[in-house]
Amino acid sequence: MLVDIKCSECPVFKSSYFSGLDPCDLTDLYHKKTCYVYKKGQDIYYEGKKPLGIYCIQSGKVKISKLGIEGKEQILRFCMPGDLMGLRSLIAGNTYPDTATTFEDSVICFINKRKFFQTTIRYPELSTRIMLTLSTLLEEAEKKITSMAQKPVRERLAEALVTLDEVFRSDGCSSVISLSREELANIVGTAVETVIRLLSEFKEERLIGVKGRKLLILDKKGLQRIAKTY
Amino acid sequence: MLVDIKCSECPVFKSSYFSGLDPCDLTDLYHKKTCYVYKKGQDIYYEGKKPLGIYCIQSGKVKISKLGIEGKEQILRFCMPGDLMGLRSLIAGNTYPDTATTFEDSVICFINKRKFFQTTIRYPELSTRIMLTLSTLLEEAEKKITSMAQKPVRERLAEALVTLDEVFRSDGCSSVISLSREELANIVGTAVETVIRLLSEFKEERLIGVKGRKLLILDKKGLQRIAKTY
DNA sequence: CTGAAAAACTGATAAAAATCATTTTTAATT
DNA sequence: AATTAAAAATGATTTTTATCAGTTTTTCAG
Secondary structure (H helix, E strand, O other): OOOOOOHHHOOOOOOOOOOOOOHHHHHHHHHHOEEEEEOOOOEEEOOOOOOOEEEEEEEOOEEEEEEOHHHOEEEEEEEOOOOEEOHHHHHHOOOOOOEEEEOOOEEEEEEEHHHHHHHHHHOHHHHHHHHHHHHHHHHHHHHHHHHHHHOOHHHHHHHHHHHHHHHHOOOOOOOEEEOOHHHHHHHHOOOHHHHHHHHHHHHHOOOEEEEOOEEEEOOHHHHHHHHOOO | OOOOOOHHHOOOOOOOOOOOOOHHHHHHHHHHOEEEEEOOOOEEEOOOOOOOEEEEEEEOOEEEEEEOHHHOEEEEEEEOOOOEEOHHHHHHOOOOOOEEEEOOOEEEEEEEHHHHHHHHHHOHHHHHHHHHHHHHHHHHHHHHHHHHHHOOHHHHHHHHHHHHHHHHOOOOOOOEEEOOHHHHHHHHOOOHHHHHHHHHHHHHOOOEEEEOOEEEEOOHHHHHHHHOOO
16 A cells, blocks of 8 residues: 655645645655654554654544543544654653544554654644634543533533444445544543443434444434533 | 832743843833732633633732533642733633632732733743643643542542642741642542541641641641651 | 454442531631 | 521431342354
8 A cells, every 4th residue: 555645645634734825834744754664553643752742643543542540541532644742742842741543444654753843833723723723622631521521421521422423424425433442441440340331322323323333413403402512 | 019110020920931031021021011909709711701811920820620520620720920821712712711810819910912922932942831820730630630539538638738838938937828628629529528538537636737727737748648748 | 264362242249439417617708 | 696598417318330140142263
């Protein structure tokens, strides 16, 4: 598979952070970046590691998680093609506070720190976009804090399924969510058994379909009603 | 009380976002800003309102909260002198996703959108600092999500007390935390009665002192041990 | 295709936390 | 200083959720 393509020919280029660069800078970026192919389940970076640059997802999906009490995984969010990963730590100059793991086979480009900052300085609209991204992530995080603080597990699980549906949907068709029960528990903040019991309830209520590990959202409106996300 | 002082003479100037501005821009900023005096408990902005600029705290403390299920308050964080408030929404161009309420009598300056962006564009290091602030807030928020998901109430309350101690400490002396039990519950995500019972336990264990509404941290290390924040 | 390991599921029980009802204390106001 | 409203505290009870122990199903390497 050809992965080391020109940025201008990248499937995510139009909607990417770099769409505003002029051809010359774009060619330069292409020469400086490095493309890597990752198998499902591989770490791109991990908690405590020093950032050397940023990662841009060409294809695939990535899980961002954090270690909590006694090494228990807390899943924070998912990154999709076109997303930059590791922005935060690169900017703050800290080690990564979380771990990025591919969720399926993925192609991810690496741009080193110096090159990235050079480009950022030249393109103020890139800075603006980064601020926008950080702002959006922060708003989502604070919404999640509120859910965690105030909603019971059933509501949080419904909320998570609705969010996942949006993340995993390809085209218009209803998406298939393929996460282990444990991963669902690590998103919602509950025990695996509780997730299993609640999924059975949702299935009983014809809100979801269950086919082995794969979940199918059947009644998104119904789940949203349970989740109380208006 | 004289509040409409020159930015360069502001008590928080040295450590402020604007410390890098040259004298000319600083004078201009001073002429464009507006100072307001707020009584304790007043809203500076509220959820759903459109941002018209940003707020810079000259003196006082501000509580940032969000409405959750059935209007229940979720307290997200506190802002201190020198902090900018409302950055996020101004950048994202959205209505405020949260409410800022003074926690004590405060003096807060307002800088309108246009002026602020003019300045930001002229000073790349200001953009960088904003990105840094947003990054830090995001990291803290994601840490809090993990706590909410994985820690029992007792640990979360201990954690909140340690954080509050750092927020409210003036100089080196141990700080006095003056929040209602309900507000503590709205930080931690629990019921008021649970907070009351746990505070009694902490008092019993000589971790805190209770004098009416005022709490005194007696054994920060001990609380950190309970909170499991190493 | 088969067997072992992992994941999913089920039921019983325990623990944590919320809710409800009531009393006591504190703070604010006249 | 007395009055009153709000906040804090306490006890009993219920609900929610976690934990434990065991069974069934699925997945995947050989």
